Structure formats: structure tokens, C-alpha cells
Amino acid sequence: MKQFSFNQKCVLITGASSGIGEALSQKIASQASHLILVARNVEKLKTLQKKLENQLKVSVYQLDLCDFSAIDDFAREMKNQHLSIDVLIHNAGISQRSLAKETSEETELKIWNTNYFGPVRLTKKLLVLMPAKPSKIVVISSIVGVFGYPFRSTYSATKHALKGYFESLALEEKSNGLEVHFVLPGRVRTDISKKALRGDGQHHDKMDEGQAIGISAERCADDIVKAVNRGKVKVLIGGKELLMVKLYSIFPNVFKNIALKELKNG
Template sequence: MGKVAWITGASSGIGEALVHEFVARGATVIASSNDLDELERVKAECGSKSMMVHCVMFDLADTSEINKTVEQIVSKFGRIDFLLNIGGISQRARIDETPLWLDRKIFEINYFGTIAFTKAVLPFLVRQQSGHILATSSITGRFGFPLRSAYSASKQALHGFFETLYLENKKNNIKVSVIIPGRVRTAISFHALDSKGKEHGKLDDGQAKGILPKQAAEIIIRGIRRNRREILVGKNELIMLYIRRICPWLFFRIADKIKSM
């Protein structure tokens, strides 16, 4: 491949699996998250390819320094071919028990952090007249779901932003895709925030039935190759997307009965 890929959420789950898939294909990977020790672990686990992984820590909830960070990386590596916005955080709290600061925190990480990073990189891709930007939504970024009000809303917002990004930048030869995972067996439910802003701390049943992160990463790579606008990642649970679109009355009858999405 010989390309440069910058991956957020690279310390765990889907992002971590993507680091392995990209280095296996010969790419240089900039691996980012808010935990340098975990990034270094992922790098070390790339074994003989670990030299191709460069760890850059930043907090998606505080992107005040992001322009400087992006400038440093571009001057070091010369270009960015893939920007994979994978980092994010989930939620397990009812609307009536969720304080507004928590809604804002989830938006800060999932939406504002992602778009701030994308906006910082975009001018370089425009200058290159090439590049592929990906954002990670969720099937609950296509419909509401109990205990996920801010999470679902933050992911739905990403669709509006990244569809616009695509339409404005087709002329600059920039590709844009939105990844829509169903259930992937990662730590996402473990780190999901409860009504106090504390970690939910357990692997939900639905999550446990999900596909493996490696399978998710392979599906995403295939979607990138085929330049899909939307990359659906999962198994049977993806049927909820079609039910919501084609048969909304059925969706509203059953969605609150599903234990965990």
C-alpha cells in the first residue's frame, strides 16, 4: 500500500484492529487515542511491523492543540492518505436522569472532537487533491434507542457533517465514507457513560454476540476499496436499519423491547 493512515480510537477495539490491517498492507499508521500506554501496547503487538506505527496522543474532548499536532505530523510524513475517525464513547442512561453536561461531553468526544480533527486535516488533503476520510457512526446513528439519547444524537449529527463534506469535496478528489457498525465485541459498552458520567463497566449481552474487531476491520477495508459512502458492519442486527426505513411502525413497536443494541 505504501500510504499514510491516521487512525483515532487506535488503542482498542475496531481502531486497534484497523491498525493491524493497515500495517499488514504496508501502510504507515499514525495511531491516536487519549492513552499513550495503550497505544504503545498496540504498536508493540505489531511485532516486526511496529516501526510503521507512530503513536500520537490526543483527547477528542479537548482539540485546542489539534491544528498544531496535524501540522507536525504532515511535516514529518509529507502526506495523509486515510483519515479514520474511529474514536468514540457510548452511553447507558435514560434521558430523564442524564444531566446536560453529560450530553455535552458525549457530543464533545463523538461529534466536535471528530469534526475538529477532520477540519484540521482537510486543508492538507485539499492541497494534495486526494485522500479518504472516514467517520464512525452506529446503527443507533440511524435511529433512536433507549439509554443512548446523546450517543444516538451525536452519531446522527456525524451523518449530516460527513455527507456535506463529501458533496463539497468531490471536486477535490476527496473520498468520504461513514462506517455504521451494529454489534462488535469490543470494550465500548464497558466504557459507556452512565447518568453520573461513570463507566457502565460491563460487557452487554448484545455486545458479547457481536462480530470480532478483526472481522469489523476487514469489512471496513473492503468498504474502503469499493469506495462505499456507507460501510455497514455487523450481522443480523443490521436488519433494524431496514425495518426503521421501510417499516417504521414495526421499528417503534419492537425497538424498546430489544435488550441491547
């Protein structure tokens, strides 16, 4: 695959107000010509915009991926501006910290809408604005998009679904120049575990111990950009927890024992 560069590209990033999304915005700003940053927290986006706008054009939009009509309005605004989007980075997402049997349908639906149905709807609305050859979609997934894990049943299911959908889309749109990249982070020091939903829909409000010693969002963003530039379709990013992916496929019983220990420890 030919070497890619973000140089002079128009890049749209969801979930750009914090964590990996914010780090990606700062990393790509030195190369791109236009950043379109979307998130629910528009005040944080405006702060980031002020920090970056001396380097390139930065547009910010408030968008909740659970709000399908808002997605439609946003896509319509992009079309009205006659934009050509080179790279779409699906970073927005919400995690889970609850047993499957204790997770309400309302909570499950919020996770599905944020992680799967929202990104899929946005993609379908924006494909017409991605005529470049190549155009890129970067899906920020998770290692639990490879395997199931305790307390993450719905979250894991959404990540598995993203893989199936975007692998299919990549095949369908290959002749149109679309390339899809999957990023599977392990432990990254962001607020994702704090913002994860319990079964009743309330925030977990605690950072996982393992995540607290994970890699920085900045290192994660750096690895993502390098992987996309090199044309890697799938990239694992993190520390020793990435061994779980190999254990899952090579030593499934060992993997299962580790997962059951996590379940026991709660």
C-alpha cells in the same frame, strides 16, 4: 468508483488503542507505509507500535478529542512534519447507557465533544495535509446513526450529526479528490458498552448481552477495509441486528415495538 488500495498509504486512525481501531491498525499495517495512531491511552498505543513497527513506520500520539487545544497542537505537529495523509479514520467515540432525562449536561457535552466536535475540529485542521487524489475520510458511525434508540439519545444524536456534516463536506471537497465513507456497525465485541457513560458520567461497566455475542473487531476491520477498497460510501457491518435498519424504514411500527421492549427491559 475506482478500486482503492491502502498500499503505501499514510493512514491516521483515532481511537487506535483498542477495539475496532486496534483491529484496523493491525489489518492495515500489512499494506500501508505509515500508520499514525492516536488515542487517550498512549501506553496501549506503544504496545501496539512495538507489535507493528517491523512491518511499517508507526507513530503514536496521546490525544483526547475533548481537548481542543491538544487537537490544535497535534495538527500543528503533523504540519511541522510536512506529512501527507491519505486516509483519516475517525474511530474514536464514546457511547451512552442512560435515559435522556437522567443524563447531565456535562455528560452530554463529553459525548458531543468526543464524537462530533473533536472529530470535526481535527478534520478541519488536517484537510490541508490531505492533497492526494483520492484522499479518504472513513467515519465509524453506528446503526443508531440511522435511528434513535432507548438509552442512547445523545450518542445517537452525535452519530446523526456526523452523517450530516461529512456528507456536506464530501460534496464541498469532491473536486479536491476527497471521498468519505460511512461505516455503520451493529454489535461488535469491544468494550464500548463497558466504557459507555451513564447519566452521571460514570462508566456503565457492563457489556451488553447482545454485544457479547456480536462479531469480532477483527471481522469488522476486515469488512471495513474491503468496503473502502471497493469504494462503498455506506456499509452496514454486523449480524441479525442490521435488520433493524430495514425495519425502521419499511415497518416502522414493528421497529418501534422492538425498541419499546428494550426500554421496558432497561
